[in-house]
Amino acid sequence: MVDTYFNEEHRLFRESLSDFLQKEVVPHVDDWEKTGVIDRSIWNKFGEMGYFGLLYPEAYGGLDLDFFYTVILLEELQRVNSGGFAAAMWAHVYLAMTHLNAEGDERIKNEYLAPSIMGDKIGCxxxxxxxxxxxxxxxxxxxxxxxxxxxxxxxxxxxxxxxxxxxxxxxxxxxxxxxxxxxxxxxxxxxxxxxxxxxxxxxxxxxxxxxxxxxxxxxxxxxxxxxxxxKGFSYLMQHLDLERLVMGINAHARAEHALQYTMDYMKERTAFGKSLDTFQALRHTMVELTSEMEMCKSYNYIVANQLNQGIYSVKEATISKMMSTKMADKVIDGCLQMLGGYGYMEEYPLARMLRDSRLGRIGGGTSEILKEILAKIMIDKKSFAPVPQS
Ligand SMILES: Cc1cc2nc3c(=O)[nH]c(=O)nc-3n(C[C@H](O)[C@H](O)[C@H](O)COP(=O)(O)OP(=O)(O)OC[C@H]3O[C@@H](n4cnc5c(N)ncnc54)[C@H](O)[C@@H]3O)c2cc1C
Known part of the structure; x- marks a missing residue:
């Protein structure tokens, strides 16, 4: 597909972020998964690199960049294959810090937002x-x-x-x-x-x-x-919108990562004297799964572009999360199947992906609740407006 959203600077950012994650995060992830503790130093490294400040004002140490840098951050975090590590990072930036920036006064921004951007303070x-x-x-x-x-x-x-x-x-x-x-x-x-x-x-x-x-x-x-x-309820609802798109993007990214890994595996693994990727039944399944992922990814980019233009997108972000998380579970389950018994083994990445993915349909509004919201919009014609900033 023609890449209409990312320019050369975005691509360079993705490359350097990917290198950073491979060097600073990937070697430690298995440990963090076992202990349930992420090294405090990685938060500071993220801060130094500016990753927590992509969306935030320069006045507090942020970079005030367009939303597609955030898309890249979220996508690359999924490629580390630790939903927990990714969640720790994005919950800090896109749940806690969103409120500091939108509703915090000058004192709160100086004392909490600025150190959060630097990785010196962590929020929830x-x-x-x-x-x-x-x-x-x-x-x-x-x-x-x-x-x-x-x-x-x-x-x-x-x-x-x-x-x-x-x-x-x-x-x-x-x-x-x-x-x-x-x-x-x-x-x-x-x-x-x-x-x-x-x-x-x-x-x-x-x-x-x-x-x-x-x-x-x-x-x-x-x-x-x-x-x-x-006014707290309106503030919460307003920002849940961003959270939903974040979770939609996470979902397409982890599904894409699972598909790429699985296609490589299928090239190498043989059965009945042929590589798995030559069996028609499996090829068709992979084509279907990839197409579903591509549909969600393209849709998520459209919604990201709307957010980038400051368009309030409650309906679209809700659809993004509802459809992408469902798709990701289906894709990852399908990929795990391609690995046979190895898919079930901790030594291979699909086992962790499967259990991490399952949270997508629960956290940040369950799929049932998202359908309730969409029913109000699509059937009852209810409209949701952003809260005016005071
Ligand atoms: C790993 C993890 C991380 C999380 N992180 C955070 C966090 O950082 N901050 C935070 O505040 N929360 C967090 N959550 C909480 C998450 O947002 C809630 O679990 C979720 O909103 C559902 O609430 P509940 O668990 O109380 O389920 P319940 O509300 O008890 O729902 C139970 C079931 O009933 C269904 N249901 C409920 N009401 C309706 C209805 N009206 N119509 C149809 N079905 C309905 C639900 O969809 C669900 O299937 C996290 C959850 C997990 C598991």
Whole structure:
């Protein structure tokens, strides 16, 4: 396909990023997958290279580049084949930091966004609660305003970077009687008294720390409120859009990586005296899987281009995540089949890819919830508008 989105500078960036990942990340990934701990030094190296600042303003150390640099970062991260490592990085940049940049005031940007861009501070975004993740408006965490501070109580779960991060962007009800119109978001320092975290064990994303977090009478200065009080739900929904496209891009990239690996494998592996890639049944399967991946990839680039132009794309980003994550699971499962028993072995990359991919249809809005949103848009003709920035 003709490459209409990437210019020479993008291509050079991809090359140098790929070299960096091969040198600094790939040799350590198996260790990080085993221990569930990513070396702190890699965060600083990412910061030094500017990778956390691609989308962010120069005033805070960012590079303020177009969205296709972000597409490249996400795609290359998937080629490392550790969904957990990739998630730790993109949750920091595209979940936590998005809020610092959009809703943080000057102090928050200087004290948290700038060090986040440098990799000196790591962030996480805490929305999901043990009582329910899909029903965001039903959250129970509360922040009660006193004279000169808020008191935060409640718990969050399944939080990416929830154990090792330095700060948390936390949603809580400031006026519970208003339902989703009574939610606000706060910046919480990890070492604030009353914040505790427990690391969770999980099927995939094993290099990333996923945690349950408890807030027990946590005293927050008033200035840690981000944006306006009670506007938190709109802020969360607005940025979930970016998260969804990020997860759509991740999905096409990991599927593409799986297909490339598998095609190479099929050239080398023989059965009945012929290489696997000569069997018609297998060739047709690979052609179908590749075509499905290409359809999603092209669609995701169209949505990325819309975001690049500042077009609010809730419908398209939701479609991107819903279709691409489904496609990725299908493609990776199909690729694993091509490897026979080796596909099931940890020594080969498909086993990890399969379990890492499965999170795609759950995190950042399950496929069922995405269909609910799309039904409202496509059938009920509901429109979603961005929140005006104050
Ligand atoms: C590894 C991992 C990392 C994560 N990282 C983060 C993070 O960084 N920050 C964060 O806030 N959250 C995070 N999450 C949480 C994730 O976003 C939630 O798990 C997800 O939104 C679903 O919520 P739930 O698990 O409570 O499922 P539930 O809401 O209990 O849903 C259970 C099932 O019911 C279905 N369902 C629910 N309501 C409806 C409905 N109305 N119609 C049809 N079906 C419905 C769901 O689709 C699902 O299949 C992470 C999760 C995982 C597993």
């Amino acid at each position: 975004l805490c929305i999901t609660e043990p009582f329910g993740g899909s029903d965001v408006a039903g959250m129970r965490s509360s922040a009660v305003k006193m004279d000169d501070h808020y008191v935060l109580n409640g718990s969050k779960t399944f939080i990416t970077n929830g154990f090792y991060s330095d700060y948390l962007v936390v949603s809580a009800k400031t006026q519970p009687e208003l339902g989703n119109k009574g939610i606000s978001i706060f910046l919480v320092d990890r070492d604030t008294p009353g914040v505790t975290a427990t690391k969770l064990d999980k099927l995939g994303w094993r290099a990333s720390d996923t945690a349950e977090i408890a807030f027990d009478n946590v005293k927050l200065p008033l200035e840690n409120l981000m944006g306006e009080e009670n």
